[in-house]
Amino acid sequence: MCGIVAAVGDVNEELCREMLGRIEHRGPDDTGEIRRGDVWLGHQRLSIMDVDKGSQPMTGADGSTYLVANGEIYNHRHIREDLGHRLFETGSDSEAALHALTVDGPVGLARLRGMFALAFVDANGDFLVARDSLGVKPLYWARRENVTLFASELRAFDPADRPLVESFPPGHCWSRSGGLVRFTDAIPARIRPARRAEQPGVWDEKLLKSVRDSIVAAVENRMMSDVGIGVFLSGGLDSAIVAAIAAEYAKRHDQPLPTFAVGARGSSDLAAARVVAEFLGTEHHEIVMTSADAAAALPKAVRAIEHYDPSLVRSAVPNLLLAEYASKRVHAVLTGEGADELFAGYSYYHDGEFGDPDALQAELVRTVGELHHLNLQRCDRTTMAYGMEARVPFLDRDVIEVALSIPPEHKMTGPGIEEKKLLRDAFAGWVPESILRRGKEQFGDGSGAKDVLEQAVREVPEIAAAEGVELRNAEEAAFYAIWRDELDGIRPDRTLGLFATT
Structure with missing residues (x-):
């Protein structure tokens, strides 16, 4: 807004x-x-x-x-x-x-x-x-x-x-x-270090209900709009949960719920989003992204997000195409940002470094607090590039408090325990079973953006790691070249979220 x-x-x-x-x-x-x-x-x-x-x-x-x-x-x-x-x-x-x-x-x-x-x-x-x-x-x-x-x-x-x-x-x-x-903290002050779970991966209905109720309330609070609201539906677990709650709200209030999905032809995200939309009965829209679409959107995406980080750019390109289309139909959308940081959805959370519950809890708290440097920046810029507002119910203060109060053992993977199992169990029956158990894919991968961008990236001249800028690979060098063209020699500091001249 x-x-x-x-x-x-x-x-x-x-x-x-x-x-x-x-x-x-x-x-x-x-x-x-x-x-x-x-x-x-x-x-x-x-x-x-x-x-x-x-x-x-x-x-x-x-x-x-x-x-x-x-x-x-x-x-x-x-x-x-x-x-x-x-x-x-x-x-x-x-x-x-x-x-x-x-x-x-x-x-x-x-x-x-x-x-x-x-x-x-x-x-x-x-x-x-x-x-x-x-x-x-x-x-x-x-x-x-x-x-x-x-x-x-x-x-x-x-x-x-x-x-x-x-x-x-x-x-x-x-x-x-x-x-x-x-004047306030990112993580509510009354959150205390989570108590040890007696049986990691085993929870009762009371815990599931607290998670479910907090997320339902957060989504419903974000449905307020005088001009229509939709959902960005990637086909993953998080956006499917948001869409399911929003669809129930829309039915109670006798209003339509548009959902929007983007991906390359045959991409897993498009197929999964279609399954969710049919299950929920939403007014579904698909944007099929071609290599030409991605190439044309690439410089716009780099300029919009004011960043050149490869993972951000890969997801920003389909996001931008989705926003351009959706903005002609709604003024605001709900997204699934934040769920992976709260419920340990990324694979690196489960590597050796974070195998200890206390280390995992500390990393979750850190990444939630750092979201404004990366994913939230991409989410805001790609939608607002077309005058549309994105709302992020998983980052509601009450949801954060509930999620980070859960014993971290309950978020760790193991035999028979996939990532985000607690969140999946809390919304059993709300989304199709195939989506409930779908494995995690980065948006840039599931949408096919990573593949369709390869040709576009090859056509951009690489820049050596000169000018005091560390470039991790050829892909980032290509995105940095676009950055230099689009943002007049200003670059972001990847870790601090500050800006400086090169």
Whole structure:
């Protein structure tokens, strides 16, 4: 939902408007800006909630406070109840953030449950910017001597400012008076190291129900939309579970559920997604990806995700083709991101290094906290490249708490215990048995993107590991070459999620 730009200090309004224009793709429905003292707020809107009245910058009834936000506040109805409906003038979920901050100041951030990056100025001209705990929604900043700039994407910044750009840390807020402050943790603080499982791989219905109920609630909370919502259906376990819950919700509310799958002709993902869609009775769409499609989408994908990591690029190409098609039919989609990190779905989790339960638990916590550098960046950029919002129910705060409270022994593989067995058992009967027991495939592999990209990659000149850039293989060198062409000599640091000139 949308893109934001903000500036505080010695503001150059023309520069700010240029920054906003560079992320117009994130919000094609409307543009707004406000200057208040030495603060400038800009917004590109993707209209999802209260299409008619939810324009931004949003202001309170007396016109003394202003807010721009990117994302969704899933508990906005509860906030309305707590603060009183008399304060609210629209049905927009972002208005809940505006009034929470107006009433409580920075402490109001604790009320917000959802994915967001926001900038707020109060009646005294005090400025605050904040990002959600996991960094589901992107935010970058550049701190110059006389002004601090914020934007939803790296490309928004002027080339002269890009060497200064950093990823704004998730779970933090910043103000001139208080500086950078952590207001929430990616992993809920009340999670304790999981107790030992007496019988690893054996669980009762109570545990299965807690997992199932938390995920069902998270999906249903993310079905809110005034303009239609769909599901990206890869044919894997995680997206199939999301689709199954969404399909039940859609039936109860007498609304259609579009599902979207992409892959090369004959790919395993297309076939599996078709099985799920027929089982659930969804309004299913397939995009058959050719080598020519992949080659044409490759530079667009590298530019969109602002990265050249091979695994990200391989999955970004089909994601981008899927988003281009789906965006003409819905404004928001649900995806299965996060399940592998919470329930140990990747094969490397089960290698020797993480054979110890405590080591596995620590690695799961680490990778969940680092998602904003990689998969969430790809998920956000490929959908927002076509003005469509992606929602990630597995990364709901309650789901994270439940999943990381499970004894790690229950997530380890062994004789008769496949990866994510607990998650599979929790949703037995919800999806076809063949999908429930389908083995893990990376999206770039299952969709066929890895194969169809091979020819495109061979045609791109390789770049030697010069200029201080470590390139791990010919594939990454090819993607880096595209990166250099598309992003004007700016490269991401793979581990820190920061950006620097080459």
